[in-house]
Amino acid sequence: MQTDPNAHDMIEALLKETRTFPPTPAFAAQANAQPGIHEEAERDYLGFWRSWAEKLTWSKPFETVLEWNEPFAKWFGGGTLNASVNCLDRHVEAGRGGRIAFYFEGEPGDRRTITYAELLHDVCKLANGLRKLGVKRGDRVAIYMPMVPELPVALLACARIGAAHSVVFGGFSADSIVDRMKDAECVAIITTDQGWRRGKKVPLKATVDVALEQSPSVKHCIVSKRVGDPVAMRDGRDIWWNDLVRDEPATCAPEAMESEDLLFLLYTSGTTAKPKGIMHSTAGYLTGVTATTSLVFDLKESDIFWCTADIGWVTGHSYIVYGPLALGATGILYEGTPDFPEQDRFWEIVERYKATILYTAPTAIRAFMKWGREHVDKHDLSSLRLLASVGEPINPEAWMWYHDVIGGGNCPVVDTWWQTETGAIMIAPLPGITTLKPGSATRAFPGIVADVVDEEGKTVPLGGGGYIVIRQPWPSMTRGIYGDPQRFKETYWSKFEHLYLAGDGCHRDVDGDFWFMGRIDDVMNVSGHRISTAEVESALVDHHAVAEAAVVGKADDLTGQAIVCFVSLRSHSEPSAALNTELRQHVASKLGKFTMPKELTFTQELPKTRSGKIMRRLLRDIAEGRELGDTTTLADSSVVLDLQSRVQAASGKEE
Numbered sequence: 001m002q003t004d005p006n007a008h009d010m011i012e013a014l015l016k017e018t019r020t021f022p023p024t025p026a027f028a029a030q031a032n033a034q035p036g037i038h039e040e041a042e043r044d045y046l047g048f049w050r051s052w053a054e055k056l057t058w059s060k061p062f063e064t065v066l067e068w069n070e071p072f073a074k075w076f077g078g079g080t081l082n083a084s085v086n087c088l089d090r091h092v093e094a095g096r097g098g099r100i101a102f103y104f105e106g107e108p109g110d111r112r113t114i115t116y117a118e119l120l121h122d123v124c125k126l127a128n129g130l131r132k133l134g135v136k137r138g139d140r141v142a143i144y145m146p147m148v149p150e151l152p153v154a155l156l157a158c159a160r161i162g163a164a165h166s167v168v169f170g171g172f173s174a175d176s177i178v179d180r181m182k183d184a185e186c187v188a189i190i191t192t193d194q195g196w197r198r199g200k201k202v203p204l205k206a207t208v209d210v211a212l213e214q215s216p217s218v219k220h221c222i223v224s225k226r227v228g229d230p231v232a233m234r235d236g237r238d239i240w241w242n243d244l245v246r247d248e249p250a251t252c253a254p255e256a257m258e259s260e261d262l263l264f265l266l267y268t269s270g271t272t273a274k275p276k277g278i279m280h281s282t283a284g285y286l287t288g289v290t291a292t293t294s295l296v297f298d299l300k301e302s303d304i305f306w307c308t309a310d311i312g313w314v315t316g317h318s319y320i321v322y323g324p325l326a327l328g329a330t331g332i333l334y335e336g337t338p339d340f341p342e343q344d345r346f347w348e349i350v351e352r353y354k355a356t357i358l359y360t361a362p363t364a365i366r367a368f369m370k371w372g373r374e375h376v377d378k379h380d381l382s383s384l385r386l387l388a389s390v391g392e393p394i395n396p397e398a399w400m401w402y403h404d405v406i407g408g409g410n411c412p413v414v415d416t417w418w419q420t421e422t423g424a425i426m427i428a429p430l431p432g433i434t435t436l437k438p439g440s441a442t443r444a445f446p447g448i449v450a451d452v453v454d455e456e457g458k459t460v461p462l463g464g465g466g467y468i469v470i471r472q473p474w475p476s477m478t479r480g481i482y483g484d485p486q487r488f489k490e491t492y493w494s495k496f497e498h499l500y501l502a503g504d505g506c507h508r509d510v511d512g513d514f515w516f517m518g519r520i521d522d523v524m525n526v527s528g529h530r531i532s533t534a535e536v537e538s539a540l541v542d543h544h545a546v547a548e549a550a551v552v553g554k555a556d557d558l559t560g561q562a563i564v565c566f567v568s569l570r571s572h573s574e575p576s577a578a579l580n581t582e583l584r585q586h587v588a589s590k591l592g593k594f595t596m597p598k599e600l601t602f603t604q605e606l607p608k609t610r611s612g613k614i615m616r617r618l619l620r621d622i623a624e625g626r627e628l629g630d631t632t633t634l635a636d637s638s639v640v641l642d643l644q645s646r647v648q649a650a651s652g653k654e655e
């Protein structure tokens, strides 16, 4: 068995990527972030964050910047403010009420334009309606809706009256809603009759009805009309949104919230255990999302910003709702999927609204690559000036394709690393300053002190890999797990003293740039080599026949773990035994002989969660021939059954 050549290296970085893209002078000259900003924040870290908090509108100015009682932070103590005022009133009061807050594009092709004044009007009416029902400051309200304009209205109406929202992604099951509403003891839920998905009607209200049978804390269900088919309404519990707001005034006094008051809860699906209710505060969260929206996306008044995430995930909270609205920007809200009715829907939308900034996920980019550039080439994408990525490591191939085919070679691509728990972007280039490298999230945002450490918690010298940690509190950090401070400490603050553990593996190159390598539990150990599943995936996707790949470690008598690959092919390629060998050899030639995968299975689709993350836990179960664990968070459960039978058939042949 080989030994690890570098004891410091938790994960060996094997892919060598050398392409670099310095900012163009033209972009640099107009950028919001100018050189020196990282150094300035380093010199006065609290001063940096204070200056961003001061850009918010306060009903009472804050007195302190940070009180740190590890792992519990209090930022901007003594101040009061309201998130909806920061997102709406202050723009309307400044005479910008006619600015467009959202271009809404429904999946069936219906369109609406919503100004800041209209959004404020709708938010006030719903906020009054909620108050009339008895929902009050300090309560929790669940929201289960498709991507329609009423969704951001619902979030902001909760914020206005000081009730924390808990958005449950509209694709989740009744059981998932129950778990989350019970944990938070929600008093109300806001939903929609039905939604549209790939031309089919999704029965949201009917799903909520099932959930409500088991959710005794919920007294009210507010239903917005999207599709229009009749739905069951229970007297005394259910009320139509329109009926609730009809006679309500169009103004509503906002609650003056303390900086640390809970703005929202968002549940992250843990791998096995029950979901964690991630808590976010009012002032710190708003400070983090405004600073990052301005500096990472270089957002200007003239921009049309399209973040394609669902508001059901943190990306939508931070970069569709709170960040862009706090800055008075114009956003695009799209209800549907990228391939409905055709595989060019995204590009049609970019062209129609002349989107200038696009923020999407590697899993989407790889799907676009698979569908082919002809769908892109049908449209004029020349309005785009910045591209961004989030959700998982972006492999250099996908980065280059995004840069060349979507960006026409003219747009910086910013890869943004962060988590539900961090609230806002943590590691990302600042376009205009940072030299980009395909596949790297580059460096920590100003005011974020990140490091890479080994198993003992010691800094790994540049050039090595380990655990990404954060050394100092930051304003938008989670304030904990709802109702479970102990689990918060154990999960994030116990492996290393005084360091926040994000749970991702990360490598830093000699320039100090960060390269993310997936979750720590996505690291394989093959003959003493710690190999990142993401790197093997990246090597596979580098092959022209491959559309997407997922890699897991499988217990192996000889090598500890063996590398097992699941691969979907591009439309022009066919599975064959020869290609199977070729792909495994391709990995070996890219990364080193010892990384030659032991097994490779072709599949049409990979099993993914509804947020697009590949479920490696299930793939490990399949690879090791175990009974499958929980599959309820899968987007499409038929995928795993199909894979299971393929793997079983293949191993049957070998015996």
Ligand code: WT7
Residues within 6 Å of the ligand: 268, 314, 315, 389, 390, 391, 392, 393, 394, 415, 416, 417, 418, 419, 420, 421, 441, 502, 503, 504, 516, 517, 518, 519
């Ligand atoms: C996990 C957090 C952050 C909003 C969406 C996901 C992975 C996220 C990147 C990136 C490499 C990334 C990490 C992280 N991740 N962005 N740019 N490069 N990995 O939020 O569901 O809380 O997931 O997503 O593994 O820990 P989330």
